[in-house]
Amino acid sequence: MNPIRIAIIGCGGMARAHANRFSKVVGEVEITALVDIEPERAEAVARLLPKPAVVATDYREILPLVDAVLVVLPHQLHHPVAMECLRAGKHVLLEKPMANTEAECEELIRTARETGKVLMVAYCMRFHPLVVEFKRLLDEKAYGELFQLSMWTEQYTHFPEGHWGNAIATLGGGQFFSHGCHYIDLLLWIMGKPESGTHVGTRLGTPWMEGEGTSHVTLKFESGAIGYHAGTWGARGTRLGASFHAHCTEGMLEINFREGKLYHHGKAQKHEPGLAAPQNSTVLLEAPNAKPTDEEMHHFIECIRTGATPLTDPTSSLEGLRVVWALYDAERSGRVADLRGLGLGTAAP
Secondary structure (H helix, E strand, O other), rough: OOEEEEEEEEOOOOHHHOOOOHHHHHHEEEEEEEEOOOHHHHHHHHOOOOOOEEEEEEEEHHHHHEEEEEEEEOOHHHHHHHHHHHHOEEEEEEEEEOOOOHHHHHHHHHHHHHHHHOOEEEOOOHOOOHHHHHHHHHHEEEOOOOEEEEEEEEEEOOOOOOOOOOOOOHHHHHHHHHHHHHHHHHHHHHHHHEEEEEEEOOOOOOOOOOOOOOEEEEEEEOOOEEEEEEEOEOOOOOOOOOOEOOOOOOOOEEEEOOOOOOOEOOOOOOOOOOOOOOEEEEEEEEOOOOHHHHHHHHHHHHHHHHHOOOOOOHHHHHHHHHHHHHHHHHHHOOOEEEEOOOOOOOOOO
16 A cells, blocks of 8 residues: 655644654655745754655645645645645645634635545644543543533743734634634533633733733533633643543543543542542543644544545534634623534534
8 A cells, every 4th residue: 555645834843743743654654745935944844754855845846746735834824725735636634723714614625525635624632542531431421420621721832023823814813713722622522512602811911912812711511511711822830731620420530631641530528618628539541642643643544545534524623613703703792602503513514
């Protein structure tokens, strides 16, 4: 079986990380081309590869050399570049968010369908082994009914002046749109259809951002459960880092990504003021060196080989972004967003 020939389009910091994401598909994939408008960045990534690759500054030049592309570009370029690659008959793994507008997302979906090519959006957290097991336990109600799920992501992301990531027009919004879309995707995937929600964002602490650098989202789901995401790019220090807390009627599940562990905390006693509540904690799974991007790439290659629909398909990606845009709209008008009719499974495939 011939390997799938792949080009990485965009060789900034994320591409250097992506160059190391092929360990699970060794022998199935060959990185044959690297593209960046600054050739020295593409050449730096090329030095990380086991085999020589063509280096180019124009992605159009390398399309005849490849079967698929990994697009790792500023958000405003996702749509035009992915469109041209699909029209050239190439499969596309597209970094999140899919595109900056609903119309652009819809055109990408139509074009992938018309060309018969795989279009997959890189929501890599769905492939993290801790998240996969976390969802399985919640789906099976292993610890009772889920009634609250909180996701915390605290990091320091300071782009230099003039960087595309600072501006709403190029980023597509603020921290919520750019990074929070990961966690909206996960909340919908795990918890189902939302009914209502609120978003509150601020630039305080991240003055380099035109949009919000800190974002808090609360969603109420059809089940009655509450989902919450708190994210910031202004954390000069953190203890939570990245962690998920799922409160169920028979205990709490916690993912501590820094430790690489999934916990069950249970048997807490009724709260008594002034007294510490004892509880038992058990490590259910350890994955300290997990590589969700490797699993994601393996899935992408499987979809190319078999014609299967990707787990992170473009339709579900658009459905998640519609929730993000509805929350932004409600925030601007000072109301609670009505999210009925939105969420995964609400649009035609």
